[in-house]
Amino acid sequence: MSAVCPNGHTSEAEDYCDTCGSPIDASAQPAPAVAGGEVVGASSSRSSLDLEAPGMPSAAAGAPAEAAPTPTALECPNCKTENPDGALFCEACGYDFTTGAMPRDPAAGPGGLEDTEPDGEAVPGPSSGTSGTSGTSGTSGTSGTSGTSGAGGAPAGAAAAAGGTGPDGAAESFEWLAEVWVDPDWYQTQEAEDPCPSPGLPTIMPLRHRSVLLGRVSTSKNTRPEIDLSSDPGVSRRHAQLTTDGTRWFVEDLGSSNGTFVGPAAGPLPVTAIAVGPKTELSxxxxxxxxxxxxxxxxxxxxxxVEAYA
Structure with a gap:
């Protein structure tokens, strides 16, 4: 702060005038001027934030908070359709988000099925070959033996239903198959309104993929399961998923309406459905x-x- 000597000189020194050398009386100095709440001439190094009025929010504090990011949809890597987060399958093409299994070619479709229903549901065609068209009546105690059902004993439509070719048009190899039976004993426990078909020899379906879907064909939902159970009204479109590690098979219920049950060949029929979601290993x-x-x-x-269905 500058001082004023008795001769009117402005001096940076406060004891003697640095112009004329006269002593400076500190008590005779004029009061400092005040402008806007600040002492004029005072040396201050206050930052710009210190000059803000008390209580005034800073620019950062006054900025609106960022909105929470909305959940992103689950994009199908096969058809790029957005699905709800946590979906097990693509609603458009049937891609399996859990196992990464690609859907079957919709142009191929399961053999022996014609999409003729007005609501887009498929009905068995003339060549579908329902189980029970030939052979003796099988019961749950005898018809489930795995070594007696060969290629020659399968219904005429079984080979068509087991279709599947590789990218070059050659038949895909397989080591496992599924026998689909009409079980009258199981029918008795379900109290279904629809009449039970006549039991007979099973439909044979080669399992050509490490992950296969059990369900009913639906054109409107683009559902084309490898194990087609469209003839059974109690089966959901996406009923259950079978997966394998090469030596073992696992089943997973996909939230079906009537549940998925697992039981041994010998013994009573199962009464409790497996839980939805977790995989259950099959003996x-x-x-x-x-x-x-x-x-x-x-x-x-x-x-x-293998040779017959190649």
């Missing part, structure tokens, strides 16, 4: 029970069956 003699009358047996194919 060698386990059977799957779904819908109103369907029993599914997963087993290794014999060499003759």
């Amino acid at each position: 060698d003699d386990d059977r799957l029970y779904v819908g109103a009358w369907t029993r599914v047996v997963v087993r290794r194919a014999t060499p003759d069956e």
Whole structure:
């Protein structure tokens, strides 16, 4: 702060005038001028934030808070359709988000099915070959043996239903197959309104992929399961998923309406459905029970069956 000597000189020194050398009386100095609440001439190094009025929010504090990011949809890597977060399958093409299994070619479709229903549901065609068109009546105690159902004993439509070719048009190899039976004993426990078809020899379906879907064909939902159970009204469109590590098979219920049941070949029929979501390992003699009358047996194919369905 500058001082004023008795001769009117402004001096930076406060004891003697640095112009004329006269002593400076500190008590005779004029009061400092005040402008805007600040002492004029005072040396201050206050920052710009210190000059803000008390209580005034800073620019950062006054900025609106960023909105929380909205959940992103689950994009199908196959068809790029956005699905709800946590979806198990793509609603458009059927891609399996859990196992990464690609959907079957919609142009191929399961053999023996014609999409003729007005609501887009598929009905069995003339060549579908329902189980029970030939052979003796099978019961749950005898019809589930895995070594007796060969290629020659399958219905005429079984080979068509087991279709599947590789990218070059050649038939895909397989080591496992599924037998689909009409089980009258299971039908009796379900109290279904629809009449049970006549039991007979099973429909044979080669399992050509490490992950296969059990369900009913739906054109409107683009659902084309590898194990087609469209003839059973108690089966959901996406009923259950079968997966394998090469030596073992696992079943997962996909939130079906009537549940998925697992039980051994010998013993009473299962009464409790497996939980939705977790995978359940299948033993060698386990059977799957779904819908109103369907029993599914997963087993290794014999060499003759591999050749017959190649």
